[in-house]
Amino acid sequence: MLLGRIRTALRRARPVVAATALALAVGALAAAPPAVAAGSTLKAAAEADSRYFGTALTDSDLAVGGETAVARAQFDMLTPGNEMKWDTTEPSNGSYNFGPGDQLVQFAQANGMRVRGHNLVWQNQLPGWVSGLPQSQVRSAMEAHITTEATHYRGKVYAWDVINEPLNDDGSLVSDVFYQAVGSGYLADALRTAHAADPDAKLYINDYNIEGQNAKSNALYSIAQSLLAQGVPLGGIGFESHFVVGQVPTDMQANMQRFANLGLDVAVTELDDRARTPVSSGDLQQQATDYASVVRDCLAVSRCVGVSQWGVDDAHSWIPGTFPGYGAATMWDGNDQPKPSYTAALAALGGSGSGSTGSTSGALRAVGAGKCLDVPNGSTVAGTQVQVYGCWGGANQVWTRTSDGRLTVTDAGTTMCLDAYGQGTTAGTKVAVWPCNGQANQLWRLNGDGSVTGVQSGLCLDVTGASTADGALVQLWTCSGASNQKWTLG
Numbered sequence: 001m002l003l004g005r006i007r008t009a010l011r012r013a014r015p016v017v018a019a020t021a022l023a024l025a026v027g028a029l030a031a032a033p034p035a036v037a038a039g040s041t042l043k044a045a046a047e048a049d050s051r052y053f054g055t056a057l058t059d060s061d062l063a064v065g066g067e068t069a070v071a072r073a074q075f076d077m078l079t080p081g082n083e084m085k086w087d088t089t090e091p092s093n094g095s096y097n098f099g100p101g102d103q104l105v106q107f108a109q110a111n112g113m114r115v116r117g118h119n120l121v122w123q124n125q126l127p128g129w130v131s132g133l134p135q136s137q138v139r140s141a142m143e144a145h146i147t148t149e150a151t152h153y154r155g156k157v158y159a160w161d162v163i164n165e166p167l168n169d170d171g172s173l174v175s176d177v178f179y180q181a182v183g184s185g186y187l188a189d190a191l192r193t194a195h196a197a198d199p200d201a202k203l204y205i206n207d208y209n210i211e212g213q214n215a216k217s218n219a220l221y222s223i224a225q226s227l228l229a230q231g232v233p234l235g236g237i238g239f240e241s242h243f244v245v246g247q248v249p250t251d252m253q254a255n256m257q258r259f260a261n262l263g264l265d266v267a268v269t270e271l272d273d274r275a276r277t278p279v280s281s282g283d284l285q286q287q288a289t290d291y292a293s294v295v296r297d298c299l300a301v302s303r304c305v306g307v308s309q310w311g312v313d314d315a316h317s318w319i320p321g322t323f324p325g326y327g328a329a330t331m332w333d334g335n336d337q338p339k340p341s342y343t344a345a346l347a348a349l350g351g352s353g354s355g356s357t358g359s360t361s362g363a364l365r366a367v368g369a370g371k372c373l374d375v376p377n378g379s380t381v382a383g384t385q386v387q388v389y390g391c392w393g394g395a396n397q398v399w400t401r402t403s404d405g406r407l408t409v410t411d412a413g414t415t416m417c418l419d420a421y422g423q424g425t426t427a428g429t430k431v432a433v434w435p436c437n438g439q440a441n442q443l444w445r446l447n448g449d450g451s452v453t454g455v456q457s458g459l460c461l462d463v464t465g466a467s468t469a470d471g472a473l474v475q476l477w478t479c480s481g482a483s484n485q486k487w488t489l490g
């Protein structure tokens with residue numbers, strides 16, 4: 001009798017033992033660094049959508065190994081941080097220095113990156129001799145500067161920020177030396193001069209605080225309309241996008257779209273998202289949400305040609321020097337480790353290698369189990385852990401991948417998101433349904449190898465114990481490459 005019970009218990013225990021052994025094997029495999037799927041970079045994902053993903057570097061950054069490694073791997077557009085500005089390129093009247101800018105162009109060319117020229121006319125980083133000129137000479141000095149610099153870089157830059165930051169927040173033109181000497185006509189004059197020197201470059205006006213609809217962007221919109229009506233070769237508007245965490249304007253997409261509707265390209269040119277230091281994990285999560293939403297806004301506007309981050313990592317960003325008390329504004333930390341904002345931006349671009357940013361719907365099939373990801377009884381109770389179950393085509397097994405990287409399911413008219421419960425980032429965290437809230441624990445990356453990674457945790461969607469039974473629960477687990485972590489959508 002007792003022996004019989006032990007035998008029964010052993011028989012029952014066997015599958016559990018097998019599952020534990022597999023979990024251990026999974027753990028052992030997980031010690032190896034996860035393979036980076038081909039295409040799992042910002043530039044590859046952006047290129048799959050005919051966009052670019054850029055960064056800014058200065059000459060001094062070129063000597064920093066970790067930073068340039070990230071730049072080479074991730075970005076396909078380069079903006080010189082300072083080296084094409086007037087104080088560097090023409091420090092005294094008529095004497096030009098293109099050496100520093102040329103170095104960055106060479107770095108870009110050697111690494112398959114295009115170049116955004118930045119910038120030709122700006123009140124800042126302007127050498128004193130320009131402001132000291134008699135008013136009657138400013139216009140010709142401006143034209144000579146533009147002609148010489150744009151001719152030097154002709155054929156080497158994709159675009160020029162011809163005019164940088166011409167507006168005040170109230171929408172009036174900055175009363176700089178150019179405006180004082182020439183009046184508002186300096187804008188058209190600068191653009192025409194640049195076009196004559198480099199007819200193939202896209203010519204931009206670039207500014208900050210114009211990302212949402214406000215007095216400044218309204219004024220720029222009127223200026224753009226009137227320049228185009230005069231036949232001035234304005235080609236695009238650069239939205240610098242120096243944000244504070246949690247403050248990305250909700251109407252950024254609509255605002256960029258209205259400029260695109262004028263027949264202009266639009267680009268996010270200097271993206272960063274700063275927080276008060278020391279930053280909290282909540283700040284980093286909010287930053288992930290912010291980066292994803294800016295990427296999404298660009299992808300939603302067909303004439304948005306790309307997104308550039310200002311700098312590569314937090315250690316070399318301009319933010320701490322210019323905004324004391326703030327930092328952590330980029331997608332890489334001070335040790336060049338990617339932050340949640342990186343994974344969120346990548347997921348918003350459509351993830352690694354899939355290249356698709358359109359939504360895809362269908363069953364999410366667990367390859368190892370041969371079953372489907374299923375919301376038990378179609379529950380709409382927040383926190384219900386998902387399971388695998390025989391595929392039957394019901395609404396509780398239909399998952400939609402949104403362009404920003406969420407996986408939604410709609411039951412009884414209620415749409416919920418696949419969610420790493422409690423923002424958990426440890427192996428064993430349950431995966432549940434929860435009302436969609438745009439947070440990083442609801443962003444998922446569908447990788448080329450069939451794994452599905454939680455953007456926040458970096459862990460993989462995993463059928464517990466590699467079970468093949470109906471009702472086997474689904475959790476986060478260290479990515480192993482095993483078949484209980486392989487999924488197909490659609």
Ligand code: XIL
Nearest residue numbers: 081082118164165206208240270318
């Ligand atoms: C910044 C550079 O990153 C700094 O190194 C420099 O000291 C100041 O300028 N808007 C622009 C950029 O258009 O040129 C600025 O770059 C950041 C704000």
